Amino acid sequence: MTSAAARHWADEIADAVLQRQAHHVISTGITPSGEFHVGHLREVLTAEAVYRALKERGVSCRFHYVADSMDPLRHVYPFLDPARYREAVGKPLCDIPCPCDGHPSYAEHYLEPFLQAVQKLGITLEVLRADALYRQGKLDAQILTALQHTQTIKRILHEETGREVAEDWSPFTPLCAACGRLTTTRVTGFDVAAKTVSYACRCGHRDTAPVSQAGKLTWRVDWPARWQALGVTIEPFGKDHASRGGSYDTGQRIVREVFGGEPPYPIPYEWIALAGQGDMSSSKGNLISIFNLTQTVPPEVVRYMIFRVRPMRHLVFDPGLPLLNLVDEYDNLQGSQRNARAAELARLDGTPPLGFPFKHLVTLVQLTGGDADKITAILKRQRLPVPPRQVLESRIAYARHWLAHFCPPQLRVELQDTLPxxxxxxxxxxxxxxxxxxxxxxxxxxxxxxxxxxxxxxxxxxxxxxxxxxxxxxxxxxxxxxxxxxxxxxxxxxxxxxxxxxxxxxxxxxxx
Ligand SMILES: [Zn+2]
Ligand SMILES: [Zn+2]
Structure with a gap:
């Protein structure tokens, strides 16, 4: 292996973007429409690795997370009460009540635990909410420009996707002031000088509203508008957006030809699959929540899991024995040069190495019921290093959680009191x-x-x-x-x- 081949992908990207400009804005964004799962981690952690590599180089850099809180509820998901949410379909997530009644909105209900997990993973990002960006007028200029250049955008969409664009297509989706829906409206006119949009809704309502309050841009225009408005220079996104004629292709042309900006450096990434069950997705229900994962292994290990694999390489998440092996791999750092760099980028102030295999601790927790005193006595007898009490107790908690949620039957250790x-x-x-x-x-x-x-x-x-x-x-x-x-x-x-x-x-x- 040449030294160039052994370079970490985050270092390669950091060097490549520094050829373009000196100041950077890394953007990420996920729709808070349901519980965030391990698959969603790739987006923020891919950005985190590059952010850290740029920070190490002394580069001025911002790290955004834009919550797509203006997206409408697409349908009544299986985890929602149909009686309560049937009428909410088509309304922005920021305007719908939350499932537990403890949050200001549906969007915040799912956002809160995600942001807590992000913090626990040592990621510091600026949280922006799409509804606030719109309603504070941050996208007014892009909305009016897009409306004026509707024909150009239609042509770009047609040329890039090969699909016919409907005659009455508009880059803007009005929000009906009467019924609160985004999915039942159409633009009937706009006034650049007055900064207003007129619309009609299927519910019978017709209105004229200031652009900042009138609705949102459609996804394929919203994305490049955001690049332009926020000055985004780097953005990781799922591989579906990276396909030919996908939203990155159309976004590149729209930002250049309509908004007069430049697209960000793209970092497409592959999905994370759950071992034996395919790509993780809310619709398949094969999810492991980020919260669940952060209860099972230290945050550094979660970071390392994503950092050690190039973004476009498939990543299979196996919460059984391979997850325990990953903890030991991180603790030992005996990987290749590239893995050592991944571990370096993953390091936080928090978790010192255990000093012996985590797998062994999992066995000891099963033999002692997780009693830290008994475990300490066994470690001494075995002449293994005894970690500081706090470290031992936090690792015991992780081991207990793994045993309760992910331990496959063949790894269960139940000492038999009498001869089996x-x-x-x-x-x-x-x-x-x-x-x-x-x-x-x-x-x-x-x-x-x-x-x-x-x-x-x-x-x-x-x-x-x-x-x-x-x-x-x-x-x-x-x-x-x-x-x-x-x-x-x-x-x-x-x-x-x-x-x-x-x-x-x-x-x-x-x-x-
Ligand atoms: Zn709630
Ligand atoms: Zn309406």
């Missing part, structure tokens, strides 16, 4: 090896020493190591698989381990 009946299926050589292990085990052996001993004994008994490991798991857990055996056995009381091995070797419990 499953040992009846052990072969004579498996029993012989377990008996040898009971004899040769010493209290001072650590996990690695026990692990090595298991290999030696398996060989001596003419047994594939896998079969001896399975015998050990059956004897203690009643199932043929479990956590790394040496570390597992050294976590348990020595006398108990020896007695259980002897019982299993004889094929019966003490009471029998």
């Amino acid at each position: 009946p499953a040992v009846a299926q052990l072969s004579p050589s498996q029993r012989q090896a377990l008996g040898e292990l009971a004899q040769r085990l010493q209290p001072e052996m650590d996990g690695d020493a026990i692990h090595a001993l298991v290999y030696t004994l398996a060989q001596a008994c003419g047994l594939p190591a896998k079969e001896l490991f399975a015998a050990i798991y059956l004897a203690f857990l009643g199932q043929p698989q479990g956590p790394r055996a040496g570390w597992f056995l050294s976590s348990l009381d020595f006398d108990f381990v020896r007695r259980r091995l002897q019982e299993a070797a004889q094929g019966q419990g003490e009471a029998a």
